[in-house]
Amino acid sequence: MFKVGVFGVGHLGKFHLNNWKEIPGTEIVGFYDPNDDTALEVADKYQLPRFLDADSLIDACDAIDVVAPTNYHFELCEKAIKKGKHVFVEKPLANTMDEARQLVKLTAESGIKCQVGHVERFNPAFLAIKGMPLNPMFIEVHRLAQFNPRGTEVSVILDLMIHDIDIILSIVKSDVKSISASGVAVMTETPDIANVRIEFNNGCVANLTSSRISMKKMRKIRLFQKDSYIGIDFLNKKTEVIKLKEPQDSNVFAFDIETPSGKKTIAMANPLIPEVNAIKEELTAFKNAIQQNTRTTVTEVDGLMAMDVAHQILEKIGNNIISRS
Numbered sequence: 001m002f003k004v005g006v007f008g009v010g011h012l013g014k015f016h017l018n019n020w021k022e023i024p025g026t027e028i029v030g031f032y033d034p035n036d037d038t039a040l041e042v043a044d045k046y047q048l049p050r051f052l053d054a055d056s057l058i059d060a061c062d063a064i065d066v067v068a069p070t071n072y073h074f075e076l077c078e079k080a081i082k083k084g085k086h087v088f089v090e091k092p093l094a095n096t097m098d099e100a101r102q103l104v105k106l107t108a109e110s111g112i113k114c115q116v117g118h119v120e121r122f123n124p125a126f127l128a129i130k131g132m133p134l135n136p137m138f139i140e141v142h143r144l145a146q147f148n149p150r151g152t153e154v155s156v157i158l159d160l161m162i163h164d165i166d167i168i169l170s171i172v173k174s175d176v177k178s179i180s181a182s183g184v185a186v187m188t189e190t191p192d193i194a195n196v197r198i199e200f201n202n203g204c205v206a207n208l209t210s211s212r213i214s215m216k217k218m219r220k221i222r223l224f225q226k227d228s229y230i231g232i233d234f235l236n237k238k239t240e241v242i243k244l245k246e247p248q249d250s251n252v253f254a255f256d257i258e259t260p261s262g263k264k265t266i267a268m269a270n271p272l273i274p275e276v277n278a279i280k281e282e283l284t285a286f287k288n289a290i291q292q293n294t295r296t297t298v299t300e301v302d303g304l305m306a307m308d309v310a311h312q313i314l315e316k317i318g319n320n321i322i323s324r325s
């Protein structure tokens with residue numbers, strides 16, 4: 001049995017408990033949460049032991065799952081890694097760059113497996129394009145959400161945009177050349193809406209808009225590459241691919257257009273969307289990486305790189321922020 005302990009059983013922690021319960025070969029040893037009301041409710045509903053100190057739960061597990069607020073990620077992960085326990089930690093990896101670098105170093109020294117909760121990597125709409133050749137030159141991203149006080153202890157960049165930053169860094173195999181950004185603090189003291197342009201050394205440009213003060217929700221990434229357009233709708237779990245038709249593209253909707261260089265046939269396709277739950281997929285992938293001694297899908301280095309870009313964006317916004325006062 002794979003023994004896991006969950007640290008933090010608030011909003012997202014409960015989803016993790018539900019999913020761990022469904023993953024075969026897993027035993028939830030218990031949970032740790034300092035909030036008495038939450039802990040009593042969870043102990044009763046899930047019939048799980050509540051541990052009153054973090055160390056005892058870490059000692060009793062093979063791996064810990066950190067779903068506590070971001071400012072506690074470092075201390076919980078550090079304790080566990082030093083005890084040789086594997087770590088799944090929610091995004092962002094840590095509160096500060098210094099903490100994130102220390103976690104990367106500790107993980108490398110101990111040899112444990114660490115996975116960061118950049119769950120969009122497991123979104124069925126993104127899994128649908130797995131294996132497709134990706135070489136975008138232009139990326140357009142919109143992540144819009146209605147206002148919710150949960151998560152507002154950090155800016156919209158670390159709360160929402162970091163999901164897209166991680167996805168983009170996983171796709172664009174080139175270093176960041178420059179970043180420009182602008183943000184507005186409307187409902188909180190930190191940016192609630194931001195627009196960012198990231199230029200990569202290979203010429204790719206990503207334009208990201210994130211808002212947590214919108215009237216409607218949207219989570220879309222559009223990739224434009226030489227021979228195709230790929231639209232990924234993370235919210236509605238739909239993906240579309242539009243490209244020049246190739247002989248092997250059968251059973252796709254296609255139409256002709258006249259161009260200066262002759263007739264071209266355009267093919268439109270909706271790749272098959274796997275019927276999976278992203279959180280269950282990411283937790284299963286973490287367990288498999290430990291048991292099969294393979295690399296985790298979203299490593300601590302990936303988590304650090306996403307934070308690095310997020311912090312560069314925040315520095316840029318520092319000069320460009322428009323506050324409501």
Ligand SMILES: NC(=O)c1ccc[n+]([C@@H]2O[C@H](COP(=O)([O-])OP(=O)(O)OC[C@H]3O[C@@H](n4cnc5c(N)ncnc54)[C@H](O)[C@@H]3O)[C@@H](O)[C@H]2O)c1
Nearest residue numbers: 007008009010011012013033035067068069070072090091
């Ligand atoms: N991957 C995603 O899409 C996603 C979505 C939401 C939240 N998150 C991340 O998940 C984490 C938790 O977010 P949430 O929305 O569930 O917050 P939440 O406030 O609903 O829950 C956090 C829980 O952690 C508990 N807690 C506080 N200090 C703790 C400690 N030292 N040890 C253990 N537990 C502690 C709190 O009592 C609370 O029950 C954050 O890091 C957040 O960034 C990720």
